[in-house]
Amino acid sequence: MRFWHGFGSHLNPVFSFPSLPQPPMDQYNHSSLAEFVFFGFASGGYVRGCLFVLLLLAYLFTICGNTLVFLVIRLESALHTPMYHFVSVLSFLELWYTATTIPKMLANILSEKKTISFAGCLLQTYFFHSLGASECYLLTAMAYDRYLAICRPLHYPAIMTTTLCAKMAAACWTCGFLCPISEVILVSQLPFCGYNKIQHIFCDFPPLLSLACKGTSTNILVDFAINAFIILTTFLFITISYARIIGAVLQIKTAAGRKKAFSTCASHLAVVLVFFGSIIFMYVRLRKSYSLTLDRILAIVYSVLTPMVNPIIYSLRNKELIKAIKRTIFQKEDKASLAHH
Structure with a gap:
């Protein structure tokens, strides 16, 4: 999950965040900080310029792709x-x-200053x-939906109603926004x-936590309990759902039937693999130390790449969605052409 390192980094050096210089003991009586300074960005002008352009393009693509998927699904009654x-x-998330x-x-x-206020930092973290x-819970709900559709097709319409x-979607958002409250309060x-x-x-x-002037054992314990529960519960549920889905698909006699059944959940499975795969790639380390530069690069990949590829995966793997997108775009072009003439 996107906060995997929150519970592991201070318990085991395998998961540890790079150790940072600690403030001298004579500073412990000073007043609380009003702002933080980011030291994770390149200082060279050329490198900064290239990074800015790439990050901006990725962000624009993410906005356009996810907005397009969201609007097409909302506008097309067939979807x-x-x-x-x-x-x-x-996509909205x-x-x-x-x-x-x-x-x-x-x-x-x-910016040359690269600062963020204490309150702003806590809000960003929260x-x-x-x-x-919320995305962990949402992917779990999507796995349950696919399980019902493939393993219990006759009961699916009666169980998975619009209500x-x-x-379920509202519960995913609610639970997601409740989870980090205690962690943020303790850090504050x-x-x-x-x-x-x-x-x-x-x-x-x-x-x-690495910048705090006192022990953070309570924070570490709370982080571990909350995040371990979320990760283990959602991943276990998704794994069980797909184990049953695969079992049901293998029981279908015809190859065409198996392909059709599994194609309905292929996009979701791809998103799950990218999502959890990126977590393992970024936070499950076999080395006790690693480059800060590498960590920053991986952080960009993790926070930017995963949201960017989701609309691509759903568009490329779903023919109905591709057709709906084409209909939406071409209809707008046709209407604009008729209005012009």
């Missing part, structure tokens, strides 16, 4: 089904998720984690005095 409803909610980090990263690349948790679908009560340089490209729990 008003539970499966596409969840896809539209996922990705828009907000990227908005919590990328605009500030773009501003910091161009929304970053809450939206990550249930809406309630820590004293931050003296050293205020965050060796990262956005605010997160591990770099904040």
Whole structure:
């Protein structure tokens, strides 16, 4: 999940965030910090310019892609089904998720100061984690939807109603936004005095905890309990759902039938693999130390790439969605042409 390192980084050096210089002991009596300074961006003008352009293009593509998928599903009556409803909610979520980090990263690349207020840092951390948790729950709800559609097709229309679908989506958002509250409250009560340089490209729990002037064992324990529960529960549920889906598909006698049945969940499975695969690639380390530069690069990949590829995956793997997008675009062009003439 997007906050995997929040519970592992201070318990085991395998998951550890790079160790940062600690403030001298004579600074512990100083007042709390008013702002933090990001030290995770390149200083060279050419490198900064290239990074800004690439990040901006990726952000624009993410906005356009997810907005297009969301609007097409909402406008096309043929796509008003539970499966596409969840896809539209996922696209809407990705828009907000990227908005919590990328605009500030773009501003910091161009700025010489690269600061963020204490309250702003806590807010960024909260929304970053809450939206990550919401996506975990949403992907789990989508797995349950595919399980019902393939394993219980006769009961699917009666079980997965529009009302249930809406309630499940609302529950994903609600649970996601409730999860990090206790973590943020505990961090807000820590004293931050003296050293205020965050060796990262956005605010997160591990770099904040490393700057605290007192022990953070309580924070680590709470982070571990909350995030381990979310990750293990959702991943286990998704795994069980797909194990049953694969079992049901293999029982279909014809190859064409198996292909048709599995194609309905191929896009979701691809998104799940990218989502959890990126977490493992970024946070499950076999080395105790690693380059700060590598960590920053991986953070950009993790916070930018995953939301960007989701609309691509659903567009390339779903013929109905591709047709709906083409109909929407071409109809608008036809109407514009008729109005012009």
